[in-house]
Amino acid sequence: MGMSVTISAASAQDAEQILKLQYLCYQSEAELYGDYSIEPLTQSLDDLTAELDRGHALVARLGDEVIGSVRGRIDDTGTATIAKLIVHPRMRRHGLGGRLLDAIELHFAADPAAKRYQLFTGHRSEANLSLYRKKGYETVATREAGPRLTLVTLEKAA
Template identity: 50%
Template sequence: MGMSVTISRATEQDAEQIFRLRYLCFQSEAVIYGDHRLGPLTEALADVRAEIASGIVCVARLGEEVIGAVYGRVTADGAGEIDGLCVHPRLQGHGIGARLLRAAEAAVTESSQVAAFRLSAGNRSEPGLRLYRRLGYRATGRAEGPDGIPRIVLERTAAVGQDPDAGTAVYAATA
C-alpha cells in the first residue's frame, strides 16, 4: 500500500482510461442538471485522443490507474483555458483536483505566456465552484455551454511568483 498520487502529462496510452473516467465522473453532474447530454457523456474516445494529441492533458495516477484528468489550452485571445477537470469519485476531497488544476496551469504557461487563466463550471456545480474560488478564480460572467447548461465563467490573473495558497496561484514556466 502507501502508493502516492503522481501528476503528469497524458499520453495516447491514457486515452481509454481518461474516456472512462470522464464518463464516470460527470454522471453526478448529469443528475444535478437532469441532462445526460453533457460533453463528457457524449464525447467519443476519438475526441479524447484528439485532445491529447493537440492540447494539454494532465492526469493524476495512483499506480497505473488514471484517477483524475484535466485539459488545458491557449485560447485565441491568449488566455489559458482549463476544462474538464475530474477526479474519480472515491478519491475526491483529497486535493487531487487542486494539484491537477495547478499542473494544467503550469503546462499551459510552459507552452505560452498567458496573462490570465479562464474556466467555467455549471452554475449548480458547487464543489467545483468552491475549489476554483479557493484557488483564486473569480466569477467574471455567465455563458451557456454547448450542451445548453448555464455556466459561470471564472478567471484569475497569471501573475508569476505569487503564493499558490494565497488564492492567486501561478507557476513560472520552466526552461
C-alpha cells in the first residue's frame, strides 16, 4: 500500500530539507533562463530560516521526505505574496503544486487583512503560468529583471 502526501505547516526543522529541494527544483528555471545566480539557488540556510520566521510556509511530505513547499506573507496593504512554490521533479504533474497553492491561499483567507493573493514567475515558465491562470490568477504587471528574464506578476482577489 502506498503512502499519501500530506500538507502541513513547515517548522524550523524543515528548513534544510526545503533548501535542498529548492536548489533541486530551481535548476530547471536557471537552465530555462540561462542564469544560475538566481536567488533561490544562492539563498543561504540562515536567510531561508529568517524568511520562514517572517511569514508562513507549508510543506508537502511523502513519509518523512519533504517533496514540496510554498511560502508567503501578508503585507500592510493586505497583499498575501505567495512565493517559491516548489515540487520535487519526480512528483510533478500529479496536482501537488495546485494543492499547495490552494492550501496557502486557505491559510491566508483566514486572515481578515488579506485582500488579494499575488505571485510572480518568469515569462518562459509556461507550466507555472498555466497553473496560476487555471487557479484564477491574472497578469497585473510585467517587469524586465534582466536581459533574458521578464517577471510576470499575477494576482487574484482573496
